[in-house]
Amino acid sequence: MYYNVLVGSQRYHKQTPLTYSSVLPLNVGDVVEISLQNQKTLGIITKKVNKPTFHTKSVNKIIATRAIGLPSLELIRWIKQYYPAPNGMINALLVPSFLLGKIPVLAEKKHSLSTATDLPPLTTDQANAVQVINKTPGHSALLHGDTGTGKTRVYIELAKKSIKSGRSVIVLTPEIGLTPQLVGSFIDVFPDDVVLLHSRLTPKQRLEAWWTIHNSARPIVVIGPRSALFAPLESVGLIVVDEMHDTSYKQEQAPYYETTRVAAKLAELHQAKAIFGSATPNIADYYVFEKNKLPIIRMQQMAAGKSSPVKTTIVDLKNRSDFKNSSTLSSQMIDAVTHSLEANEQSLIFLNRRGTARIILCQACGWQATCVRCDLPLTYHGDTHKASCHTCGYSTKTPTVCPSCNSENLLFRSAGTKSIVSELERIFPNAKIKRFDSDLGKKEKLESNYESVQSGEIDILVGTQMLGKGLDLPQLSLVGIVLADTALNFPDYTAQERTYQMLNQVIGRVGRGHKPGRVIIQTYNPNSPVIKQAISKDYLQFYTEQLTERQQFNFPPNCYILKLACSRKSSASAQKAAISLAEQLRMDHKAIEIIGPTSSFTEKTRDSYSWQIIIKSLKRSNLTAVIGVLPANWTHDIDPSHLL
Numbered sequence: 001m002y003y004n005v006l007v008g009s010q011r012y013h014k015q016t017p018l019t020y021s022s023v024l025p026l027n028v029g030d031v032v033e034i035s036l037q038n039q040k041t042l043g044i045i046t047k048k049v050n051k052p053t054f055h056t057k058s059v060n061k062i063i064a065t066r067a068i069g070l071p072s073l074e075l076i077r078w079i080k081q082y083y084p085a086p087n088g089m090i091n092a093l094l095v096p097s098f099l100l101g102k103i104p105v106l107a108e109k110k111h112s113l114s115t116a117t118d119l120p121p122l123t124t125d126q127a128n129a130v131q132v133i134n135k136t137p138g139h140s141a142l143l144h145g146d147t148g149t150g151k152t153r154v155y156i157e158l159a160k161k162s163i164k165s166g167r168s169v170i171v172l173t174p175e176i177g178l179t180p181q182l183v184g185s186f187i188d189v190f191p192d193d194v195v196l197l198h199s200r201l202t203p204k205q206r207l208e209a210w211w212t213i214h215n216s217a218r219p220i221v222v223i224g225p226r227s228a229l230f231a232p233l234e235s236v237g238l239i240v241v242d243e244m245h246d247t248s249y250k251q252e253q254a255p256y257y258e259t260t261r262v263a264a265k266l267a268e269l270h271q272a273k274a275i276f277g278s279a280t281p282n283i284a285d286y287y288v289f290e291k292n293k294l295p296i297i298r299m300q301q302m303a304a305g306k307s308s309p310v311k312t313t314i315v316d317l318k319n320r321s322d323f324k325n326s327s328t329l330s331s332q333m334i335d336a337v338t339h340s341l342e343a344n345e346q347s348l349i350f351l352n353r354r355g356t357a358r359i360i361l362c363q364a365c366g367w368q369a370t371c372v373r374c375d376l377p378l379t380y381h382g383d384t385h386k387a388s389c390h391t392c393g394y395s396t397k398t399p400t401v402c403p404s405c406n407s408e409n410l411l412f413r414s415a416g417t418k419s420i421v422s423e424l425e426r427i428f429p430n431a432k433i434k435r436f437d438s439d440l441g442k443k444e445k446l447e448s449n450y451e452s453v454q455s456g457e458i459d460i461l462v463g464t465q466m467l468g469k470g471l472d473l474p475q476l477s478l479v480g481i482v483l484a485d486t487a488l489n490f491p492d493y494t495a496q497e498r499t500y501q502m503l504n505q506v507i508g509r510v511g512r513g514h515k516p517g518r519v520i521i522q523t524y525n526p527n528s529p530v531i532k533q534a535i536s537k538d539y540l541q542f543y544t545e546q547l548t549e550r551q552q553f554n555f556p557p558n559c560y561i562l563k564l565a566c567s568r569k570s571s572a573s574a575q576k577a578a579i580s581l582a583e584q585l586r587m588d589h590k591a592i593e594i595i596g597p598t599s600s601f602t603e604k605t606r607d608s609y610s611w612q613i614i615i616k617s618l619k620r621s622n623l624t625a626v627i628g629v630l631p632a633n634w635t636h637d638i639d640p641s642h643l644l
Contacts, residue, residue: 138294142295190220254635
C-alpha cells in the first residue's frame with residue numbers, strides 16, 4: 001500500500017508530500033518514522049494513493065495511530081498559505097523530534113479521591129465576561145482585564161463548561177516561569193486532568209506529556225507556551241491565550257507565525273472558543289477586534305475585593321541629588337524598600353537589563369569592549385568576571401587594563417540586574433534577595449522557586465520582564481522601576497507600545513486587593529505621556545493616540561508589513577545584494593511600498609553583516625507574492641513584532 005506523507009524535518013524544503021509504501025494499513029493522521037536521505041525522521045500520513053511509477057521507500061514503523069486530527073492537518077495547510085515557509089519546518093510543528101524516542105510506558109493514572117477546590121464566587125465583571133462569551137456565537141473574544149481583575153478565574157469557568165461537554169482545553173502562557181501559578185490554579189479545579197507541556201521539560205518528560213495527551217480517553221487541560229497549540233488533542237472546546245500582547249507569542253524562526261492568529265484559526269477549525277486575555281492588548285489586535293465587531297469585554301473590578309491604594313512616585317534620573325547613597329537607586333526607592341522590610345513585606349525591583357554593566361569603557365582613550373563577531377557592546381557579568389555578547393553568545397575574560405592604551409581607568413556603566421543585586425546587598429545586608437532573569441540556571445529559574453517567591457519568603461525580588469507578567473504576589477507591597485526608559489527610545493514604531501505594556505504590567509503587581517502598594521519609577525523622561533498613561537491605566541487614550549500616529553505614518557494596523565534580510569561576510573556585499581533585490585521588487589511589484597534597503601539595527605552578528613528591506617502593503621497577498629520569488633539566501637518575517 002502507498003501513502004502520501006507530510007515530512008516533518010527542517011531539511012525538507014519541497015512543497016509537496018512524499019510517497020512511501022507500507023505493508024500495514026495506515027490511517028490519515030498516523031505519525032510514522034520514515035527515512036529521509038538515510039536519516040530517521042517523522043512524518044504524518046495524509047492519504048492513501050495508487051502505486052506510483054517511481055521507486056518508493058517503505059515506512060520504518062508506526063509511532064502513533066490517528067495522533068494528528070483533521071483540524072490540525074487543516075491548520076498546517078493554512079499556515080503554509082498565511083506564513084509561507086519550507087514545508088518540513090511547518091510540518092515539524094505537529095511532530096516534534098523527541099517523538100523519535102522510545103515510546104514510554106505510562107503508569108496507569110489513579111484518579112484522586114480529592115474533589116475540586118471550591119472556587120470563590122465570580123465578581124460582577126467576571127460573571128459578565130463568562131455570560132458574554134457563552135452567548136456570543138463567534139469563536140474569538142478579547143478579555144481586556146486590568147491586572148488583578150481575575151482573568152484566570154474566567155478561564156477556569158469557561159474550561160469547566162468545555163470539559164463538561166467532553167472537549168479539551170488549551171491554555172497558553174508566554175513565560176514558562178508563569179506555569180506553576182497557572183497550573184496550580186487549574187489543578188485545584190481539575191486535579192487529574194492537567195498536563196504541562198514546554199521546552200524546559202527533559203526530553204523524557206516531554207515525550208511522556210505528549211503520550212499522556214494522545215492516550216487520554218477523557219478531555220484534559222493542556223498548559224504551556226505557544227507550542228502547546230500543536231498538542232495531539234482530538235477535540236478542543238476552548239483555547240486561552242493569556243497575556244496575549246506578549247512578544248514571546250511571535251515565533252522568531254521559520255515559520256514566523258503569530259500565536260494569536262494561529263490560535264484563532266485552530267479554534268475556528270474545532271468550532272471552539274478562543275479567548276485572548278490582556279491588560280494591555282496590542283494596538284493592532286485591539287483594532288482588529290473593533291473593526292470586525294468582535295466582543296471586547298472590559299474588566300476593571302479587582303478580584304480580591306476593593307483595589308488597594310497605590311502611591312506612585314516619579315524620580316527624575318537627571319536630578320542626581322536624589323542619588324547620594326547609590327548611583328543607581330534613588331533615596332526614595334531605598335526608603336521605600338526599608339519601609340517594606342520593616343513591615344515584613346516584599347519588594348520587587350525591576351530592570352529590563354541583564355548582567356552587571358552594559359558598557360565597558362576606557363576613560364582615557366574611549367575604547368569600548370565589543371563582540372568580535374557582532375560589534376555590539378559586551379555585557380559585564382560580575383559573578384563570573386566575564387564579558388558576554390547577548391546576541392551570539394561570545395564570551396571572554398573581562399580586561400583589567402585597556403587593550404588600546406594600557407590604561408587601568410576602565411569604566412563599567414549602565415547597570416544590569418546583577419549590579420542592582422550587589423547594590424541592594426550592600427545597603428540591606430540582612431535581607432533575602434534573589435534575582436530572576438534569563439542568565440540563570442534551571443534550579444535558579446522562576447518556575448523552580450515559585451513557592452518561595454509567592455509566599456513572600458524572599459524579601460527583595462530583582463529581575464527583568466519575566467517578573468512583570470501575571471504573577472500574583474500577596475506579600476508584595478513595593479515595585480521599584482530602576483529605569484523606565486529602556487525601550488522608550490528604540491528606533492521602532494512599537495517602542496512606545498512596548499514601554500506602556502511593560503510599565504502597566506509591572507505596576508500591576510501591586511494594588512491587587514492584598515495590601516496598600518507603592519511604586520517608585522526612575523526615568524529620564526518624567527513628563528512622558530506614555531509613562532503617565534501607564535500609571536493611570538488609561539489604555540483607551542493611549543490606544544487612540546497611537547492609532548492616529550500609525551495611520552499617519554502607515555504602520556500596522558493600517559497596513560501589512562514584511563521584513564526581508566540577507567547576511568553576507570562583508571557589509572558591502574550585503575548592501576549590494578539588498579540594493580539589487582529592492583530594485584527588482586520595485587520593477588516587478590507595483591502595489592507595495594519599499595523602505596530601504598538599510599543595514600539592520602544589529603548589523604554584525606556571528607561574523608556576518610546583515611541588511612534589510614521593509615515592505616508595506618494594504619493587501620497581505622502582495623507580501624506573500626514577494627516571499628514566493630525571494631532568492632534562496634534571504635530570510636523573511638511577515639507580521640514582524642518589530643523592525644529592528
